[in-house]
Amino acid sequence: MKKSSASKETAASRKAVAGEKTAAKEAAAKETEGKTSAAKTPATKAPAKKAAAGKTAAKKAAAGKTAAGKTAAKEAAAKKAAPLKRQAPAKKPAVAPKKATAAVKGVAPAKTVAPTSPRGESRTALVRRARRIDRELAEVYPYAHPELDFENPFQLVVATVLSAQTTDLRVNQTTPALFAKYPTPEDLAAAVPEEVEEILRPTGFFRAKTKSVIGLSKALTEDFGGEVPGRLEDLVKLPGVGRKTAFVVLGNAFGRPGITVDTHFQRLVRRWRWTEETDPDKIEAAVGALFPKSDWTDLSHHVIWHGRRICHARKPACGACPIAPLCPAYGEGETDPEKAKKLLKYEKGGFPGQRLKPPQSYLDAGGKPAPPLGAG
Template identity: 60%
Template sequence: MKRFAGETPIGRKRRARKMARLLADTHPDAHCELDFTTPLELAVATILSAQTTDVRVNQVTPVLFRKYRSAADYASADRAEMEAVLRPTGFFRAKTNSLISLGQELLASHGGELPGKLDELVKLPGIGRKTANVILGNAFGVPGITVDTHFRRLTNRFGWVREDDPVKIESLVADLIEKRDWTMLSHRVIFHGRRVCHARKPACGACTLAAACPSFGTGPTEAAPAAKLLKGPRARELAVAAGVDPELVPAAAVLASPDADES
């Protein structure tokens, strides 16, 4: 973090908010990439997203959501039938247990409805703080910060935090960014992590945040090699936003799925 050595707390806050604005400009398409129509569907999809991709979850949930429409449906589900549906998501036995238990607990304690409060959500089977914030922000409109692997990696790279504990990261970032922006910030950081700031080799030379990022240089800083690292359908637009020739972005990068979670 030599680039911003000696930065004051107010300086960090100003830089963080500037970076948040740049992220908003860079990823106007940022959104929750799990398909859902109700809070319960989002809770189920988020539980299923553990150790797999959103794309894979979205391939499975149409069948699941047609068969299981309510808490009662999950509570009374035939275990073998549900496991067969969930098998492609991995860890399907544990996920089946979570969904059946979730349905039973919702019936027993919440009248079959998913609660809209953090302290109640985190007590439910399969729902931790990260999942609860996803549900609150995207299904109930309650601002929440979702600290997934991308958010943890990027906020440390950005020099916003020096912390690995998700709860502490959530608290520290909440002090930097205005509450109304928490949910969308989470989406934008995750989009950036999947499309630009990759775990092993970030596209530093094709990043709109380069001038404000203390970790600039972690990946290639030259435009040509950096542009090849951009991913997703807007890869060439991302290059343009960073002042890089979009022709440097190969066709394969545009077609590449940005959804592969990196550790």
């Protein structure tokens, strides 16, 4: 009995020891699993984040390389294509000379200055610039006068009507025969149209001009006693006579101021930006407001002479222009002095850049410029 009880105690103690060991192992295993899971969690997440960041950076780098590659390819293609297109050399800004002296022999070219710009120009500045231009032109063309040959107001009005759409030189070659055959308004009023047409044929539009000069001669004979009237409102009633012709007659046959707005005058005053108007009557009013009335007739001559000799419509001789520093359109024409000098047109009265000698018919007995016909 004692042996069996002792054996039972021994078995029980062994089971107890084994249970304790098993419990200790299980506890140790749980503790080990907890530590392992705790260690594994951050370690796993961190590499995942790094891997994601790495993938994003790789994508950006790939995109950057792709864009850079495309840009480089485009630049390379542009460089290859560039030699096929020749680029025009950059234009140098035109610089106006202080005063053109190319037209005068033996005078060295003057230093250059930037031309005056009219942008934002005040009314006062415009008036000063316009009047200075007229003063400069008066020095170049001191004897500027109408370039039509005439001996009395009747001849002047007829010659002015004939000057439309032709040159003054052509008119001066035609009128001597006309006035020799028809010296008075009464004679021309009674003329046979076909005979007048034959004389006027060289001036162009000879049929229309014949009708005008015969018509105005009849009007002078019937309405004004054969005399040319000295008032604007009477002159413009004559066939073929507009404001331009009327002011030529008033200013040069009667000494009454007027602005002659012909094609040269219109072109130059717009080129100088005295006005932006295009209608002749509005140009006359705009320019007339810039000058004293007493200057109007001479101003017209100065501008017209300059337009015929230097400031041409297609190829202005900018390099030989005496008012280049005052002209906002400087550079539209030839600026090289030597080349510009070849563009000058030498008409009656000499050439610009020198004191022009007037024709003898324009001088009085003392050798001085004669006053306009009918003045005084």
